[in-house]
Amino acid sequence: MKPIALLAALALTGAAQAQDTAKEIQRYRQMIAEGSPVELFEFAGEELWKRPQGPSNVSLEKCDLGRGPGVLKGAYARLPRYFKDADRVMDLETRLLHCMTTLQGRSEKDAAARVFGTADRPAEMESLSAYIAAQSRGMKLDPGVSHPKEKQSIELGRALYFQRAGAWDFSCASCHGEEGKRIRMQDLPVLYKPQFARPVIASWPAYRLSTSGFITLQWRMNDCYRQMRTPEPNFGSDTTVALIHFMTVTARGETYRGPGNKR
Amino acid sequence: MTRPLILAALFAAPALAEPTPADVQKQMQRDFHPRGQATMERLAQDGVQRVCTETRDRPPAQVAKALEADQMKTIAFPEGSLMGDWKRGEAIAQSGRGMTWNDKPGDAAGGSCYNCHQLSPKELSYGTIGPSLQGFGKTRGTSAEVQRYVFGKIYNAKAYNLCSQMPRLGASGTLTPEQIKDLVGLLLDPASPVNQ
Numbered sequence: 001m002k003p004i005a006l007l008a009a010l011a012l013t014g015a016a017q018a019q020d021t022a023k024e025i026q027r028y029r030q031m032i033a034e035g036s037p038v039e040l041f042e043f044a045g046e047e048l049w050k051r052p053q054g055p056s057n058v059s060l061e062k063c064d065l066g067r068g069p070g071v072l073k074g075a076y077a078r079l080p081r082y083f084k085d086a087d088r089v090m091d092l093e094t095r096l097l098h099c100m101t102t103l104q105g106r107s108e109k110d111a112a113a114r115v116f117g118t119a120d121r122p123a124e125m126e127s128l129s130a131y132i133a134a135q136s137r138g139m140k141l142d143p144g145v146s147h148p149k150e151k152q153s154i155e156l157g158r159a160l161y162f163q164r165a166g167a168w169d170f171s172c173a174s175c176h177g178e179e180g181k182r183i184r185m186q187d188l189p190v191l192y193k194p195q196f197a198r199p200v201i202a203s204w205p206a207y208r209l210s211t212s213g214f215i216t217l218q219w220r221m222n223d224c225y226r227q228m229r230t231p232e233p234n235f236g237s238d239t240t241v242a243l244i245h246f247m248t249v250t251a252r253g254e255t256y257r258g259p260g261n262k263r
Numbered sequence: 264m265t266r267p268l269i270l271a272a273l274f275a276a277p278a279l280a281e282p283t284p285a286d287v288q289k290q291m292q293r294d295f296h297p298r299g300q301a302t303m304e305r306l307a308q309d310g311v312q313r314v315c316t317e318t319r320d321r322p323p324a325q326v327a328k329a330l331e332a333d334q335m336k337t338i339a340f341p342e343g344s345l346m347g348d349w350k351r352g353e354a355i356a357q358s359g360r361g362m363t364w365n366d367k368p369g370d371a372a373g374g375s376c377y378n379c380h381q382l383s384p385k386e387l388s389y390g391t392i393g394p395s396l397q398g399f400g401k402t403r404g405t406s407a408e409v410q411r412y413v414f415g416k417i418y419n420a421k422a423y424n425l426c427s428q429m430p431r432l433g434a435s436g437t438l439t440p441e442q443i444k445d446l447v448g449l450l451l452d453p454a455s456p457v458n459q
Contacts, residue, residue: 156290159282162319164312165291166305167362167437168430169421171316175392177428183378183390229362230291231301237294 023138038130038207038259041122041214045131048124054104063099065092065132077136077256080153080245081144089144089153091244092132093125093218094236115235116219119212126214129205129259136256141202143248150245153238157246160239161192166230172243174228186263191247201251203260210263217244284308284316301364311421320426327425334422337434338415345410345447352449353456356382361437372437374417374446379429382449383456392428400451400458413447 050059065075066083080091086098093115100111117123144150161172172191175181179196181188189196205216221240225233233240282290291306311330314322322330358373360366377386381395403409416423418433418440432438438446449455 155281156287159284159287160291162316163284163287163291163308164316165288165308167301167435169312169315170428170430174428178392181390181392183392184388186390188392225295226363226365229301230305231295231303232298232364233291233295239291239294 036207036261038134038214038261041127041130041207041259042134043131044122045127045129048128049131054100054106056103056105058103060096060099060103060128063096063103065095072132072135074136074139076133077139078142078144080241080248082147082149087149088238089147089149089241089245090236091217091241092129093216094241096125096128096132097236112235116216116222117213122214125218126205126216129216130214133205133256133259137258139256141248141251141254141256143245143252145249145252153242153245154249156238157242157244157249158192160243161246166225166228168229170228172224192250194250194252197247197250198254201248202254202256203258203262206258206260206262208262214259215262284313287316298364300362300366300368311425315426318426322425331422331425334419334425334431334434335415337431338418338422339433339440340411340414341440341444345407345414345444346405346451347441347444347446347448349445349448349452349455349457351442352445352447353383355438355442355445356449357386362435371442374432374438374442375430376446384459385456396450396457398458400453400455403451405451405453410447410451413450414443417443417446 048060050061052059062069064070064083064085065072066078066081067073067075076092079095080089082089083095083098085102090098097108097111097115100106101108104111114123115125117126145154161176164171164174171177175183175188176191179190179193189200191197191200204220205214207213208215218235218240221243222233222235225231288306288308292303295303295306297303308316311334314326314330355374356376358371359375359378360370361372361375366372376382377389379390379392381389381391381397382399384397400409417438419431420427420429421431421434430437433440433443449457452458
């Protein structure tokens with residue numbers, strides 16, 4: 001596995017400066033030493049990105065994540081943003097779902113049937129997220145902030161963050177509203193403040209040691225709402241995208257260093 | 264010709280209004296689906312949730328007083344002693360189950376107390392969103408008034424502090440009055456580990 005990982009690291013950085021490559025090798029060495037399986041998800045994601053699927057029997061290689069069809073370098077760091085062809089703001093997972101339906105001809109029902117996986121069987125969306133996010137390492141988070149729909153989405157995200165709802169009256173701020181608080185032993189970042197949002201957002205998506213699975217931001221929104229005792233948010237809805245957008249804008253300018261590791 | 268156009272453009276520029284809680288609620292109605300026991304009605308804000316959202320948990324004193332009085336009316340105080348079994352109370356305080364879309368309706372729920380409060384000194388994994396309740400009964404005793412206060416606070420925290428982050432555990436149907444009495448025992452019983 002080790003030589004393959006190193007070769008892949010070299011291939012991924014391509015013609016980038018030698019310094020970047022050296023850094024990348026250093027990072028891979030460290031990851032292997034620490035036993036993080038993030039790279040396994042990246043490889044699985046690469047395979048899925050290139051595998052022809054759906055009624056159109058094509059791969060996702062022509063999927064436009066905002067930097068042009070098939071351009072992955074730096075694409076994740078610039079999300080969420082407005083996409084003219086869909087006339088809405090999209091995060092990575094929402095955009096991938098869009099490409100699965102438009103390029104591959106899959107129904108949304110089929111493509112979104114299993115977006116959150118398990119340790120035994122990771123979801124396609126998770127591995128793809130790992131592969132694509134990894135290609136923004138070292139780049140500054142730069143989500144869209146200027147299009148009217150982007151502004152609208154950020155404002156909606158901010159309002160959602162403080163919206164009390166559900167059987168237990170929680171908003172996001174009920175837990176993530178004050179500095180230095182925790183649930184049981186888990187520290188709770190205050191995600192509407194840049195100094196706390198920056199390190200957190202820069203490490204998602206991530207491998208989660210406690211469940212041996214890979215977790216994405218759409219999953220995080222879903223599981224927070226579950227614990228807030230609300231009904232379930234739709235995958236890739238304006239609500240989940242707006243929250244991710246608002247928090248990423250709060251973390252804007254931070255250097256992306258994921259996919260990370262979580263407890 | 265140009266001047267009216269410029270003026271029109273100026274006025275047409277949409278002022279980006281911050282969405283109101285009602286706008287957000289409408290958006291959530293579009294973007295969520297019911298699952299298990301978690302029905303769509305849960306997205307509809309009641310007066311407490313709306314006021315606390317609008318004021319970022321800082322309601323004007325008069326509004327808070329009026330709404331707290333309304334909330335007080337939701338509390339069904341049982342007759343007699345309100346102090347149940349602290350051992351059962353400890354188990355209820357430990358459990359974070361209940362009310363989520365993957366909890367089976369009818370299964371016993373917990374109070375999630377340790378998620379936010381320190382209670383028994385034996386439990387080191389406790390949260391800090393709420394105040395520490397270690398030794399809570401030591402200085403307060405077990406009088407009827409104290410029992411009533413603790414029962415009421417757990418039943419509906421919003422009757423005492425309108426924008427408290429604590430769920431209305433009785434009023435929301437999460438815990439039964441019997442379970443809340445056991446939690447009163449956990450907090451007040453001199454034999455409870457909380458008071459050791």
